[in-house]
Amino acid sequence: MKRVKVSNNVIRRLPRYLRKLDELHENGTNRISSFELGQQLGLTPSQIRQDFSCFGEFGQQGYGYNVAVLREQIAGILGMDRGYKAILVGAGNIGHALMDNFSFAECGVQLVAAFDIKENLIGTVFKGVPILAESQMEEYLKTNDIAIAVLCVPKEVAVNVTKVLTGNGVEAIWNFTNIELTEPNSPIIVENVHFSDSLLSLSYFVSERMDEHTSQNTKTGK
């Protein structure tokens, strides 16, 4: 596959393309043009064609894109066909909710084990995933090829757990703790899910909206 340096913005749009293509496929749509796709996603056709051209030529002049083919291409670009193995660390609360609801398999990721320190969880199997003692984690990492760790531990222990993970071959951390995990020179890949950052952004947009209304009312003397 073509692998030139692709901008972050492009990469963040790829999962959206995938989701839309899945939807189109379900609807029985076989082909789509960049114009129509742009309409549905709120993007310009130019941007869509530019984005795809980072990775190859997936369309056909005068026809557009075959939905199924394009879907498979993007899935491949995202690495969904690589079967990366993941472990989850911290099976309480959000960790548990992820195991319960989130389909790792739909992203092409295999969740092979979870780790916790709570005695009542250790040794149990939840939705087919064994929950093991955190003390066993290092050994487990050494004997299994784990690419991804889902980090759901309390923030106090996050840094120490991260050291064990990165020291034992884990490539990437899906970070659900509310701390900045990225160290300046670390080669580890960190993807943050910061709920509070997300809610605060939303709060900003609400405030902006409210202030607009207020100032308009002032202007019009309401």
Added chain:
Amino acid sequence: MKRVKVSNNVIRRLPRYLRKLDELHENGTNRISSFELGQQLGLTPSQIRQDFSCFGEFGQQGYGYNVAVLREQIAGILGMDRGYKAILVGAGNIGHALMDNFSFAECGVQLVAAFDIKENLIGTVFKGVPILAESQMEEYLKTNDIAIAVLCVPKEVAVNVTKVLTGNGVEAIWNFTNIELTEPNSPIIVENVHFSDSLLSLSYFVSERMDEHTSQNTKTGK
């Protein structure tokens, strides 16, 4: 407050500034320069000063920024002092995990009620938040001033629930369902938390890393 149109990129950095300032405050740091803040966040001092200047003048030449003052300014910009009221719709799984772990109050948001259709949940109170029947929701919205809805329902019903929300004064939706909620001409504010998009991006970066290694090994004949 100064309210000029500020780019999305700037807004997304504000919660990170806030988090860092909280950390500095806890450490007992009273003042910080844009240079030092940039070092700690991996940003240029220029960018930091540009970002702040969208909202006002919070620093002092020759001195830098007072941590506590800057923190309060950013909190205000984000609307944390406005006490927005929120409801949560769908109290199972991820919704329940949010109620259990996530501190709405720390973001300055009041979670005042949750709604569900499960009989065994209705009428109970969880962490001080009453869980009501979804059939009561419309009435509740009409008699309370709810700015934000946290959407955690199954995706099949998400669109219909959204109509009820937007039709009854809700300004913004914090969307935990895995569907595209934003309609072309809708004035509703939507903040998406798409777990699968996040994991797929991570999967991309892992794949990129692996391919780099492979191609290097090929070049060096390993």
Added chain:
DNA sequence: TAGATTGTTAATCGATTAACAATC
């Protein structure tokens, strides 16, 4: 005062959009 550091203007860089030849 001299040194430090801001806020802001100008320069650079990168991302998006427009245009169009190629071709299905």
Added chain:
DNA sequence: TAGATTGTTAATCGATTAACAATC
């Protein structure tokens, strides 16, 4: 063939970085 639509090159736009006068 004629019409449609791609992939790509060029133009535009916006965001980041650099520079510097103002001033604490």
